[in-house]
Amino acid sequence: MLTSLLVIAGLLFMSQFPVISPVSNVHPDETFGEGPPTTDTDEDGIPDVHETIFEDWINFSSVDGRFVAMEGLNSTVPDANFDTDRDGLNNTEEYCWPYPANCNDPGFSRGLTGTLDENGDRMYLDPRVADSDGDGMPDGFEAWMCDRAGGFDEVTQRYVCPYFDPLNASDQTDDPDEDGFDVNRDGFLTVAEQYTSPEEYRYSMPGNFTHELDGLWCSATLPQGSVLTQWPFITNGANASFVNILSACTTNVTGVVGEDLWLGTDPLLDDSDRYSWDGFAVRPLYPSFGDGMPDGWEVHFG
Structure with missing residues (x-):
């Protein structure tokens, strides 16, 4: 009986101590400050926590009544290479932004992906929405234009986009090539007289065009690209x-x-005519040198 009481008392005493897990190093000064391990169940390079943010489906109707169903990310099925919203960026590129698609490669030095808004909340490109910031230009077009304008910083290995930032809607009123038309001839271009970047991207686009269904406003003959x-x-x-x-x-x-x-x-060229009439047929210009009339002037009188 005495032995049993001693055993019970010992167990009660030991239960007051916290559970201690084995560690690989008992010397705090020799640790390296690593964060907790990132879980990636499907091993597609996109962490589960990120895929969970965008796991819900988005359903809506286009302006002409077509049903749009955008599938969310799936943390159990590899979907890193999918471009569900047809914006020209796959899920990895949208996760990595403003870093390039190899942001998860071993040895790639970077901070957190996404950017901070004015409230300090972190924003990411939405793989279910072609135009994440809602400025009238799809994510892939803005990323492509940012790169074309020299927005990739070789030192930090990230994109810095003053005019074409897919996570900043303020560039919907930008007119970087200043090719608007002074309609009232007062010598000043008002916001209403500017020929903005979204207007240039959408030029000649049908009114019922829906990027998630119709794709980017460009033409391609796969698999080759232009030389x-x-x-x-x-x-x-x-x-x-x-x-x-x-x-x-x-x-x-x-x-x-x-x-x-x-x-x-072209949002970066004030006279960006792509075609010329040679008296017999309409032919493409190689490259586009324009026709001497600014784009905004031609659109206004077109």
């Missing part, structure tokens, strides 16, 4: 920063002269 690098041509392959752009181009367009090109006007 030309000037606007409006889109390259592909090893030298392309965003390899999904061409595959996201719309197939709902006819009468395109040329191939592998953007179908709007």
